[in-house]
Amino acid sequence: MAYDLEEQEQLASLKAWWAKYGNAATWVVIAGLAAYSGWTGWNYYQRTQSSEASALFDEMQGAVGKDNAKVQRAAADIESRYGSTVYAQMGALTAAKSAFEAKDIKAAKANLQWVIEHGxxxxxxxxxxxxxxxxxxxxxxxxxxxxxxxxxxxxxxxxxxxxxxxxxxxxxxxxxxxxxxxxxxxxxxxxxxxxxxxxxxxxxxxxxxxxxxxxxxx
CATH class of the missing domain: 1.25.40 (Serine Threonine Protein Phosphatase 5, Tetratricopeptide repeat)
Incomplete structure (x- = not known):
């Protein structure tokens, strides 16, 4: 379809603008898409981390009062793999209580110190x-x-x-x-x-x- 004079002038202006700013505009769009992708990806990562940490925390609670060594291993696992989640803090507090009751004072103090430093x-x-x-x-x-x-x-x-x-x-x-x-x-x-x-x-x-x-x- 042929362009009328006004459309040709608009097209010429657009071409001139693109020649001057098009590369920068492309990068702005790319950066925006990357930011959105990163945000959605981070949210998905956080949800996955919380879900996995929750499962480990539930497993750890099942060992409380029965197997202190298992509680300590689970707490350490949550801290190392899911340290940014609230379950790591909850797990460390639970492990500290379990260790104290098992008279493992060193482990109790270490777990409490971890929460103080990371919670x-x-x-x-x-x-x-x-x-x-x-x-x-x-x-x-x-x-x-x-x-x-x-x-x-x-x-x-x-x-x-x-x-x-x-x-x-x-x-x-x-x-x-x-x-x-x-x-x-x-x-x-x-x-x-x-x-x-x-x-x-x-x-x-x-x-x-x-x-x-x-x-x-x-």
């Missing part, structure tokens, strides 16, 4: 509290307090202060222990089952449990 903020905080508890049992008080240093998500502040109180009480630093337990009480929900235990510990180091303020009249 998200919530799992890191939980691992720090648990590792500090293990160190408390070993009477490594200064190291335990060091593990608890630094910021934690607000929902873990009470647990961290409670553990600090335990360590300070074990060191016979009763005034500091009272302060830690009081901080724990101020940050814990009044309906939490752990609250009563913290109150008992506070009283045991000479502290006074604060009285609850009566609810304001409507």
């Amino acid at each position: 998200n903020e919530e799992y890191k905080a939980l691992a720090r509290v648990r590792l500090a508890g293990v160190l408390l049992d070993e009477k490594a008080y200064d190291e335990a307090l060091k593990v608890l240093g630094g910021d934690v998500p607000p929902q873990f502040a009470a647990s961290v202060n409670d553990r600090k109180g335990d360590i300070l009480a074990a060191q016979n630093k009763l005034a500091e222990a009272r302060t830690a337990y009081q901080a724990a009480l101020s940050g814990i929900d009044k309906k939490s089952p752990a609250r009563q235990l913290i109150e008992l510990k506070l009283e045991a180091v000479g502290g006074t449990v604060p009285e609850e303020k009566p609810a304001a009249a409507a």
Whole structure:
């Protein structure tokens, strides 16, 4: 089909634009397609990783309380192959508990340390509290307090202060222990089952449990 004059002018302009910018435009399109392909491929990879890690985690849970060696192998497998998934963090915490109950303290500490180094903020905080508890049992008080240093998500502040109180009480630093337990009480929900235990510990180091303020009249 023959082009009319206006179409010929438009075609000439397009040819001129392409001669000047066509190569760059091609690369922009290619880069966009590559980015999209990479994004979809990454999502597929992540889904596959999570699915495989979940299956290993379920298998590991079946060995908890029965075969600590199998639990440790499964946790190491998940960490090495699926370390970017949440199952690696969950697996390490589960393996730490299994090792502790099997009196394999070295493995328990190693698993907790892995979570501290590789986990998200919530799992890191939980691992720090648990590792500090293990160190408390070993009477490594200064190291335990060091593990608890630094910021934690607000929902873990009470647990961290409670553990600090335990360590300070074990060191016979009763005034500091009272302060830690009081901080724990101020940050814990009044309906939490752990609250009563913290109150008992506070009283045991000479502290006074604060009285609850009566609810304001409507």
